[in-house]
Amino acid sequence: MNKKEIARQYISHLENGNVGQVVALFNQNGMVDSPLYGIKKADEFYRELNNDTSNSELHLKGIFEDNESNDLAIYFTYKWTLKNNQKVEFDVVDIIEFDNQNKISKLKIIYDTVTSRKLVEQL
Numbered sequence: 001m002n003k004k005e006i007a008r009q010y011i012s013h014l015e016n017g018n019v020g021q022v023v024a025l026f027n028q029n030g031m032v033d034s035p036l037y038g039i040k041k042a043d044e045f046y047r048e049l050n051n052d053t054s055n056s057e058l059h060l061k062g063i064f065e066d067n068e069s070n071d072l073a074i075y076f077t078y079k080w081t082l083k084n085n086q087k088v089e090f091d092v093v094d095i096i097e098f099d100n101q102n103k104i105s106k107l108k109i110i111y112d113t114v115t116s117r118k119l120v121e122q123l
Helices: 003-016 019-024 042-051 114-121
Strands: 026-034 037-042 053-065 070-081 087-098 103-108
Touching: 003 019, 003 053, 003 070, 003 087, 019 053, 026 042, 037 042, 037 103, 042 053, 087 114
Parallel strands: 026 103
Antiparallel strands: 026 037, 053 070, 070 087, 087 103
């Protein structure tokens, strides 16, 4: 699979709450840097996110590949329904760093947390 195919799979698995399949896209040391949850191992981050989520809808807006590095950016809208049925919608950019086997080594999430932070704190 090429990087763009992996990015599309990532979006699909994330939307469907398939934590195991999302984590399988990462290498064994894969890390996630989230403005809301901090820096965590991929399996820990996605389990925690899944525990806080009752539904996710993602709308992919674009995939941008850097031909001079092993990095790729995904731009999408995230409609997030938390376990307490509070809803928030925001645009996200995920910066993905791949290793030499096209496994994700690091994923940095970038979005405005002003609304979502308050809602997560209420969980």
